Amino acid sequence: MVHIISVANQKGGVGKTTTTINLGASLAAVGKRVLIIDIDPQGNATSGLGIAKAEVDKDVYNVLVDEIPIKETIHHTSRKNLDIVPATIQLAGAEMELTSLMARETRLKQSIDEIENDYDYILIDCPPSLGQLSINAFTASNSILIPVQSEFYALEGLSQLLNSIRLVQKHFNKNLGVEGVLLTMLDARTNLGAEVVNEVKNYFGDKVYETIIPRITKLAEAPSYGKPIIDYDPKSRGAVVYQELASEVLAAND
Ligand code: ADP
Ligand code: MG
Numbered sequence: 376m377v378h379i380i381s382v383a384n385q386k387g388g389v390g391k392t393t394t395t396i397n398l399g400a401s402l403a404a405v406g407k408r409v410l411i412i413d414i415d416p417q418g419n420a421t422s423g424l425g426i427a428k429a430e431v432d433k434d435v436y437n438v439l440v441d442e443i444p445i446k447e448t449i450h451h452t453s454r455k456n457l458d459i460v461p462a463t464i465q466l467a468g469a470e471m472e473l474t475s476l477m478a479r480e481t482r483l484k485q486s487i488d489e490i491e492n493d494y495d496y497i498l499i500d501c502p503p504s505l506g507q508l509s510i511n512a513f514t515a516s517n518s519i520l521i522p523v524q525s526e527f528y529a530l531e532g533l534s535q536l537l538n539s540i541r542l543v544q545k546h547f548n549k550n551l552g553v554e555g556v557l558l559t560m561l562d563a564r565t566n567l568g569a570e571v572v573n574e575v576k577n578y579f580g581d582k583v584y585e586t587i588i589p590r591i592t593k594l595a596e597a598p599s600y601g602k603p604i605i606d607y608d609p610k611s612r613g614a615v616v617y618q619e620l621a622s623e624v625l626a627a628n629d
Contacts, residue, residue, distance in 0.1 A: 387503035389524040390559035395500040400603030401621035403456035407495040413462035415502040421461035425601025445486040473507040484515035513543040518554035525561040
């Protein structure tokens, strides 16, 4: 059965896209069939996986608003077993346009139903907001993976995210759960790190992954080469930690 996971946090810059790309590639590397759906108008997962946005003909906007078959938007990436439904800037209009359409919250879910037998994992890279696009992602998902930046205000704003999850549970998807909480961009040079880790563990308990993603320059470089870290520098610490995260995700789901 397919596992559909939204990677979400309405704060920008916390590592959602980096996690989506590299968890996806690490799952693909152990033979899982993985689809990433980019549902952020910034399209960073799209470009980070080497898809030139200027050459994208149809994207997730056309799936949501024009109801074209999602299959027509799927691109293969250079990593075996890893596909993507891209996003381009036209998706920015969907947030407004969806509000006047029928069945607006369930459109992504209905589209994913068409392809659910083709994949083992579908990861949805959410935008930094809790509007219609995130609601579509949450409604279509089994669970939410929440990256949290290891910084002083790590927990700030998370109550809003948990509230949105509860609303989607109540109205559209009663089985939605929290997949896990991932601490990202931990800076080994500051003492702050350990404090934040404790704070997040106190709040989320055993939902917090053992794997913590350190701040690693190569993870920030890889997207400009259009590659996940496992292909940009397979021996790097960044490649190793995301493979460790993939092992935890597999242990929880397989
Ligand atoms: P989001 O999708 O939540 O906005 P990103 O994944 O795009 O966040 O990360 C924000 C920025 O931080 C990007 O420039 C990304 O390359 C960088 N980044 C993400 N994770 C790491 C990390 N572990 N180490 C170093 N840089 C990172
Ligand atoms: Mg992003």
